[in-house]
Amino acid sequence: AQSVTQPDIHITVSEGASLELRCNYSYGATPYLFWYVQSPGQGLQLLLKYFSGDTLVQGIKGFEAEFKRSQSSFNLRKPSVHWSDAAEYFCAVAPRAAGNKLTFGGGTRVLVKP
Amino acid sequence: EPEVTQTPSHQVTQMGQEVILRCVPISNHLYFYWYRQILGQKVEFLVSFYNNEISEKSEIFDDQFSVERPDGSNFTLKIRSTKLEDSAMYFCASSAGTDVSPLHFGNGTRLTVT
Numbered sequence: 001a002q003s004v005t006q007p008d009i010h011i012t013v014s015e016g017a018s019l020e021l022r023c024n025y026s027y028g029a030t031p032y033l034f035w036y037v038q039s040p041g042q043g044l045q046l047l048l049k050y051f052s053g054d055t056l057v058q059g060i061k062g063f064e065a066e067f068k069r070s071q072s073s074f075n076l077r078k079p080s081v082h083w084s085d086a087a088e089y090f091c092a093v094a095p096r097a098a099g100n101k102l103t104f105g106g107g108t109r110v111l112v113k114p
Numbered sequence: 115e116p117e118v119t120q121t122p123s124h125q126v127t128q129m130g131q132e133v134i135l136r137c138v139p140i141s142n143h144l145y146f147y148w149y150r151q152i153l154g155q156k157v158e159f160l161v162s163f164y165n166n167e168i169s170e171k172s173e174i175f176d177d178q179f180s181v182e183r184p185d186g187s188n189f190t191l192k193i194r195s196t197k198l199e200d201s202a203m204y205f206c207a208s209s210a211g212t213d214v215s216p217l218h219f220g221n222g223t224r225l226t227v228t
Binding site: 034036041042043044045046049090092100101102103104105106107 | 118120145147149155156157158159162170205207209215216217218219220221222
């Protein structure tokens with residue numbers, strides 16, 4: 001069965017510092033890969049997705065993620081965080097035959113210090 | 115930007131009661147979904163719906179659950195006889211298609227069963 005692991009439950013970063021959120025997945029073949037963000041009281045917003053091609057994908061709000069097949073990872077990065085980036089971030093995968101049946105990781109809550 | 119809207123934002127019900135959670139997907143979307151997140155746990159897929167029928171459902175989606183698109187705009191999730199363990203945040207989502215079409219999530223309905 002497919003699974004998604006986000007090893008960090010909480011991360012605290014200073015405003016302006018870089019951010020990297022880890023995501024590892026377990027799946028028989030390369031799935032579709034996603035990062036979602038959830039701000040307090042809000043729904044899940046898609047940051048970026050990987051389907052195929054260039055393994056470095058750019059998303060909204062200055063985020064990027066790199067797919068590494070050899071490590072079964074899809075880590076999310078942002079060079080300089082803003083206070084508004086404080087939120088919970090979810091990595092998700094979906095099989096290519098059912099691209100919208102998502103399996104989510106447990107989430108990483110990001111706190112931004114001034 | 116078009117949004118998925120969910121009502122109510124919070125629903126409290128007694129065990130054994132029926133609840134209906136309502137969603138208005140994005141108007142030109144064809145695929146509809148329900149996910150849920152029990153407090154402290156991962157977001158889980160419940161069901162997908164297309165062309166007025168369920169296209170896929172998870173093990174969680176047992177006979178107590180049903181979905182319906184009663185008119186051209188609403189998409190509902192009904193729980194016939196709620197249990198304490200049904201307490202969760204329920205997210206509705208919609209997409210224009212499968213595979214490359216991303217899911218758009220609503221802000222969720224927090225269901226509390228007492």
